[in-house]
Amino acid sequence: MVENRPILSVVSHLVLILGVVIVALPIWITFVASTHDAVRMTQVPIPLLPGSHFVENFKETLFGTGLSSSAGAPVWRMLLNSMTMALMIAFGKISISLISAFAIVYFKFPFRMGFFWMIFITLMLPVEVRILPTFEVVANLGMLNSYWGLSIPLIASATATFMFRQVFLTIPDEMLESARIDGAGPMRFFWDILIPLSRTNIAALFVILFIYGWNQYLWPLLITTDSDMTTIVVSIKQMLEAAEQSPKWNIIMMTALLAMIPPVFVVVAMQRLFVQGLTETDK
Amino acid sequence: MATITLKDLVKAYGDTEVLHHVAADIQDGEFLVIVGPSGCGKSTLLRMIAGLETVTSGEVSIGDRMVNKLEPADRDIAMVFQNYALYPHMSVRENMAYGLKIRRIDKGEINRRVEEAADILELRPYLDRKPRQLSGGQRQRVAMGRAIVRDPKVFLFDEPLSNLDAKLRVQMRLEIRKLQQKLGVTSIYVTHDQVEAMTLGDRLMVLNGGYVEQIGTPIELYDRPATVFVAGFIGSPAMNLITIEARENQLELPNGVRLEGGSDLGKVTLGIRPEHLESDGTGLIRVTAQLFEQLGANTLLHGVLESTDCEIIVSLPGHVSAVAGTVMCFSVQAQNLHIFDFQTGKRIEA
Numbered sequence: 001m002v003e004n005r006p007i008l009s010v011v012s013h014l015v016l017i018l019g020v021v022i023v024a025l026p027i028w029i030t031f032v033a034s035t036h037d038a039v040r041m042t043q044v045p046i047p048l049l050p051g052s053h054f055v056e057n058f059k060e061t062l063f064g065t066g067l068s069s070s071a072g073a074p075v076w077r078m079l080l081n082s083m084t085m086a087l088m089i090a091f092g093k094i095s096i097s098l099i100s101a102f103a104i105v106y107f108k109f110p111f112r113m114g115f116f117w118m119i120f121i122t123l124m125l126p127v128e129v130r131i132l133p134t135f136e137v138v139a140n141l142g143m144l145n146s147y148w149g150l151s152i153p154l155i156a157s158a159t160a161t162f163m164f165r166q167v168f169l170t171i172p173d174e175m176l177e178s179a180r181i182d183g184a185g186p187m188r189f190f191w192d193i194l195i196p197l198s199r200t201n202i203a204a205l206f207v208i209l210f211i212y213g214w215n216q217y218l219w220p221l222l223i224t225t226d227s228d229m230t231t232i233v234v235s236i237k238q239m240l241e242a243a244e245q246s247p248k249w250n251i252i253m254m255t256a257l258l259a260m261i262p263p264v265f266v267v268v269a270m271q272r273l274f275v276q277g278l279t280e281t282d283k
Numbered sequence: 284m285a286t287i288t289l290k291d292l293v294k295a296y297g298d299t300e301v302l303h304h305v306a307a308d309i310q311d312g313e314f315l316v317i318v319g320p321s322g323c324g325k326s327t328l329l330r331m332i333a334g335l336e337t338v339t340s341g342e343v344s345i346g347d348r349m350v351n352k353l354e355p356a357d358r359d360i361a362m363v364f365q366n367y368a369l370y371p372h373m374s375v376r377e378n379m380a381y382g383l384k385i386r387r388i389d390k391g392e393i394n395r396r397v398e399e400a401a402d403i404l405e406l407r408p409y410l411d412r413k414p415r416q417l418s419g420g421q422r423q424r425v426a427m428g429r430a431i432v433r434d435p436k437v438f439l440f441d442e443p444l445s446n447l448d449a450k451l452r453v454q455m456r457l458e459i460r461k462l463q464q465k466l467g468v469t470s471i472y473v474t475h476d477q478v479e480a481m482t483l484g485d486r487l488m489v490l491n492g493g494y495v496e497q498i499g500t501p502i503e504l505y506d507r508p509a510t511v512f513v514a515g516f517i518g519s520p521a522m523n524l525i526t527i528e529a530r531e532n533q534l535e536l537p538n539g540v541r542l543e544g545g546s547d548l549g550k551v552t553l554g555i556r557p558e559h560l561e562s563d564g565t566g567l568i569r570v571t572a573q574l575f576e577q578l579g580a581n582t583l584l585h586g587v588l589e590s591t592d593c594e595i596i597v598s599l600p601g602h603v604s605a606v607a608g609t610v611m612c613f614s615v616q617a618q619n620l621h622i623f624d625f626q627t628g629k630r631i632e633a
Contacts, residue, residue: 174368177335182382182429183356192381196372 027260033253034058041249053250061254075255078232081150083262085220085231086213088151093209094202097157101164102190106176116165123158127219138223145226154219160205167201168194203273211263232259285346285359285436285469286311287332292341294327294493302328302493304341312467314460316484318474320516324493325473326441332471333439334358345437356385361430362439366446367422369414369429375401376410379428393432400431403462420451427462438463440472444479456482477517481505489513507621511628514554514621520583520596522554526625534620537591540567544617548631554621557583557598566614570595575604584611 029048033041036051062076103109104116127134134153143149171194179189195202220231230238236259239252287309294302302324309315317325330336332343334355343350350358361382369378376397383393401407404424414422423443430438440459444452460483463470474480480487481501489496489504489512497509501517508514514522528535529548535541536553560568569589576583582604584597589610597613605611622631 172366172368174364174366175370177333177355178362178364178368178370180335181333181355181360181362183385184381188385193370199372 030253030256033249034257036250038248038250042246057250057254061251061258073228073230075232075235075258077228078230078235079258079262081229082214082231082233082259084147085150085216086210086262088147089154089213090206090209092151092155093157093160094205096155097160097164098195098198100161101168102194105165105168106186119158119161122156127154131218131222135222144223145229149223150220150229150231151213154213154216157209160209163201163205164198167198171197200273200276203270207266207270207274210266214263287437287469287471288342288344289332290342290344292328292331292343293339294324294331294336295339300493305495307488307495307498309469309471312469314463314470314472314483314485315488316472316474316480316486317488317490318477318480319490321475323490325490328490329439329441329471329473333360333362359436360439361433361435361437362441363426363430363443365442367414367426369422369425371414374411374413375406375417375425378414378425379432382429382433396432396434400428403431404428419447420455423447423455427459431466436469438468438470440470442474444474459483478519481517489516507630508554509630511552511554511623514623518556520557520598522556522621523595525553525588525593527551527553529622536568536588537593538588540569542567544620548622550625551631552623552625552628554623555615555619557596559615559619560597560613561615562599562611563614564612566612568613568615569610570597570613572605572609572611573607577602577604
């Protein structure tokens with residue numbers, strides 16, 4: 001809009017600045033806290049300007065083990081755990097949904113719609129609802145305290161299957177017919193045509209699913225008893241509950257800061273594809 | 284290069300038969316156009332030949348081989364689709380090469396063929412572009428190029444020009460015809476546009492409601508339509524079709540005027556092409572003018588047969604105009620009268 005109304009610009013800038021402050025202040029405080037020593041963080045008022053202990057805190061957090069009374073794993077290990085889990089969930093969900101959507105859209109087999117609705121109904125059964133039976137199954141399979149146990153129960157996705165189904169339905173039938181005349185078999189069509197055409201949707205979904213996996217709290221808490229397998233999100237909470245100690249805010253905040261980096265990186269890195277997915281209309 | 288034989292071809296979806304016992308022989312190198320109104324089954328027929336639809340009964344043969352059960356890829360055909368169906372994520376070169384790549388043809392050979400086709404179609408400057416960076420006509424040519432590089436026995440076209448604007452359509456029509464003559468590949472072309480059909484085809488197959496009405500050269504269809512449907516469908520503006528009484532070797536028009544011709548047939552349909560009505564001042568066919576369409580080279584007169592509500596279109600050479608309501612007289616030569624059975628719609632030879 002091209003308009004020149006000074007008052008309107010001032011007001012809209014104020015609203016925007018207010019929004020930025022509301023979103024950014026907690027992050028700023030997290031950052032500031034991670035740059036002071038433990039003693040400063042217990043004093044009132046809390047500091048609002050960065051201190052000089054950033055490198056020190058960074059080293060202690062990432063490689064040290066003295067986070068709490070329990071002999072916890074170093075934070076780099078937890079970051080690795082979280083990263084592995086989130087990637088396994090994201091890739092697993094995408095591959096399984098792509099293949100099931102492919103089957104549902106392009107193949108005729110008995111009870112096709114039945115299967116589709118069965119997948120769809122699992123939307124009503126998130127982890128929280130089926131947590132006891134799922135735990136039982138995972139425990140019996142001996143997958144407690146393993147990456148498989150962390151990711152496999154979360155790997156099936158009705159939402160992603162449904163989304164890919166919708167994407168495939170928008171691809172004109174002539175594309176398939178043309179590929180058939182060119183001599184492409186079903187898997188060839190899948191790799192050469194469908195996957196490249198859903199590229200932007202895959203990227204968008206990867207962003208969402210990676211963050212979903214990264215933020216998992218309840219499930220990892222339940223099935224990891226070995227501190228070597230703890231994920232970063234769970235560990236932040238555990239640090240707060242360190243028995244008979246005042247929480248080391250500088251270390252906790254540094255951990256929180258580190259926990260934020262991978263999701264931010266994924267969003268920033270995928271943003272280009274994400275936007276392309278929204279603007280590209282040719283199918 | 285190959286002949287195509289359709290033998291007693293039937294297509295049914297459940298209990299509904301949409302194509303009824305279609306039979307045709309298409310010669311080697313011939314350009315056959317299948318034409319008909321939408322929903323007449325022409326695309327279905329083409330897709331059965333391509334192998335994209337199953338055959339309910341009957342036989343499709345390409346060359347000497349019965350291909351009913353073969354996959355499209357094994358029939359040695361190439362097809363051009365209405366919306367081109369180019370792969371949007373591949374460059375023009377990759378689009379054209381894809382079918383060859385799947386057939387594991389040597390890379391050098393693929394390049395040679397793609398570039399050869401690109402030269403024929405004047406696509407060389409665009410080889411590395413994506414389809415979305417091309418205009419409609421260029422996309423159309425890429426779709427043709429994809430067919431050419433395969434060097435198939437048969438080209439199949441499914442309304443390839445209907446997404447283009449009128450001017451480009453005329454131009455591409457000529458290009459398709461020239462290309463087909465140059466390559467000499469047997470081709471089947473589906474369209475609903477009778478002008479396109481007339482100009483492109485060596486022969487035309489007119490389909491209506493799943494039945495073949497007539498197969499013949501454009502001029503045969505124009506001069507001697509076998510049924511009322513063909514008479515009304517081929518030619519623009521459409522033939523005037525009037526229900527009349529034929530008795531005592533005379534044709535009685537609805538307003539009582541009698542023309543020489545016909546025999547004792549009773550109720551029949553009389554067809555007269557708008558361009559065969561000649562204005563001579565003394566003719567027996569008197570038309571009350573309602574509207575004149577000035578087309579420049581000729582004028583279309585829309586009117587009704589005097590003292591009836593039977594609509595008549597007359598094509599007059601040059602510029603003509605008159606006040607609405609004027610009565611004009613026309614005559615028509617006996618050999619330009621078409622007579623059809625009122626019940627069956629079949630042509631009755633004089």
